[in-house]
Amino acid sequence: MYRELLELNGKVAVVTGGSRGIGLAVVSALREFGAHVVIADLLDEQGEAAAASFGGGVEYVHLDVTDSRSVEEMFADVASRHGGVDILVTSAGIANHQPSLELERDAWDRVLAVNATGTFWCAREAARHMRDGGGSIVAIGSMSGEIANAPQRQAAYNASKGAVHLAVKSLAIEFAEQGIRVNAVAPGYVGTELTKEGVPEDWWDDWVRRTPIGRLGRPEEIASLVAFLASDAASYMTGSIVLIDGGYAAW
Numbered sequence: 001m002y003r004e005l006l007e008l009n010g011k012v013a014v015v016t017g018g019s020r021g022i023g024l025a026v027v028s029a030l031r032e033f034g035a036h037v038v039i040a041d042l043l044d045e046q047g048e049a050a051a052a053s054f055g056g057g058v059e060y061v062h063l064d065v066t067d068s069r070s071v072e073e074m075f076a077d078v079a080s081r082h083g084g085v086d087i088l089v090t091s092a093g094i095a096n097h098q099p100s101l102e103l104e105r106d107a108w109d110r111v112l113a114v115n116a117t118g119t120f121w122c123a124r125e126a127a128r129h130m131r132d133g134g135g136s137i138v139a140i141g142s143m144s145g146e147i148a149n150a151p152q153r154q155a156a157y158n159a160s161k162g163a164v165h166l167a168v169k170s171l172a173i174e175f176a177e178q179g180i181r182v183n184a185v186a187p188g189y190v191g192t193e194l195t196k197e198g199v200p201e202d203w204w205d206d207w208v209r210r211t212p213i214g215r216l217g218r219p220e221e222i223a224s225l226v227a228f229l230a231s232d233a234a235s236y237m238t239g240s241i242v243l244i245d246g247g248y249a250a251w
């Protein structure tokens, strides 16, 4: 019985930011449990190659989550080709590490546009096309949406992820009537391009030191939690923000 609950056969899933990192691991997990997966990302070459590597059951579409018209069109297109949408995972995200007094307005706007507005718009449009009987939306939030991760100089990122978490709780309440569950996972530090780009090398050592488990997380470890939340095994979960951080935020 429990094994069956995890199965996603016949389900259609969209994963934003699925070309690499945590999103790509999520694509892999959802595919392994039987879903047809649509990767929606800006990185066309990597996304096409990733989709092809599965040998079927995964497709790639170009999407900038900050372009709300494109978001609307993409979900309408996927729904018309596949008869609806069952699962959305929003992994598209960017970071910024600048002291607040040096942060340019454009940089603040971009982080909020991708992480917060992009997540909300995708969730909203996915919900419009979810099939009768419900669906599951899983946002990739961050522990930085729960704690003020200030030493990393990321006020915009922290604010964007806090917004994601409260949008998730709000949508969980609004969409419950349609049987749509909305949850977020809130990872700690995971070894991906995002955590390498624009970050001094010694920060990784510092993150490891502050993480009780004593290492960074792996994308697959986040993906297995996402797959659980996407599935009927999590049928009584909605509005939850699930920390998965090796104990970082437990201090």
Ligand SMILES: NC(=O)c1ccc[n+]([C@@H]2O[C@H](COP(=O)([O-])OP(=O)(O)OC[C@H]3O[C@@H](n4cnc5c(N)ncnc54)[C@H](O)[C@@H]3O)[C@@H](O)[C@H]2O)c1
Pocket: 016, 017, 018, 019, 020, 021, 022, 023, 040, 041, 042, 043, 063, 064, 065, 066, 090, 091, 092, 093, 094, 114, 118, 140, 141, 142, 143, 186, 187, 188, 189, 190, 191, 192, 193, 194, 195
């Ligand atoms: N890596 C970590 O330590 C960590 C921790 C907590 C939360 N997260 C969150 O997990 C998610 C995935 O991060 P990751 O570490 O895999 O990073 P990543 O940079 O490897 O992947 C992010 C993906 O999002 C895509 N993307 C960025 N902007 C986009 C846009 N406007 N439209 C469509 N796609 C866009 C990128 O092309 C990329 O494929 C992000 O939301 C990030 O904030 C990451």
